[in-house]
Amino acid sequence: MNILLISNCLTTYLVIGALLFGIGVYGMVQRQTFIGMLISAELVLSGASVNFMAFNRFLAPDPVVGQVFTLFIMAIAAAEAAIALSIIIAVYRNYKSIETDETVDLNG
């Protein structure tokens, strides 16, 4: 298959969504600050959105469902970012740090 025609193929988008998801999971494990973990969570959500949009474009009988679902994912992600960032600010006031290793109280 010609490589310039892959934009019309479902598998391309599924692979991109899987790669975004995997990179996001790796970042959530590997990052050391809360903001880094939040950024990785946004990557995971965008991978899910790409999958929904691909299924909507190629498989769904009603072409509106996936777009509405992706809009809801965007709204949830925005709310999540606002809540998580204010929690991060509150944690920073208490601990003067946003490192995941230093914000512990009970490790003796």
Add this chain to the structure above:
Amino acid sequence: MTPSLISAESLSGLLFLGFIGITLFGALVATGAKRLIRSVAGLALCFLGVAGLYYYLASPFLALMQLLIYVGAVCVTIIFAVMLAETSENKRVVRRNPSAMALAIIASAGLVWALVTLAFKTEWKSFQAPDASGSIEKIGQSLLTTYNFSFELISVVLLVAIVGSLVLARSGRSKT
């Protein structure tokens, strides 16, 4: 085999490859960069590429929304939080346990392998109607008829999130 590189399909395919490259490069920068501000810039680049992918998936409206909400709002909010809270600029970055890093790579690679294998092995059955373009009118109509309850619910969720984040960020300021 190669008719001509300047045909419309070829240019469209090249642009699509560019969007894929932008998306994956931005995601790698967002997870791998040492400094948080570079990581946010990589996230914005990745969202730009995803907006291009949405355009190729026949939804220019969602591409616009992606640019407005993610690149315009979420990334700027994260940059605000980085400027308010980041302290690790001067400290030496202590790397984590290398075995934990290897475990992270193995786990995420396993997830990607499973998902990609699933995508290639499955016989996807298409029920696609001939008119595949979801227009803005249809989205608005179904938001106000079929998905009305979810629409109202998401509005309430956003309101509660805004009020809650205000309360969280406000409390404790008078102490310091």
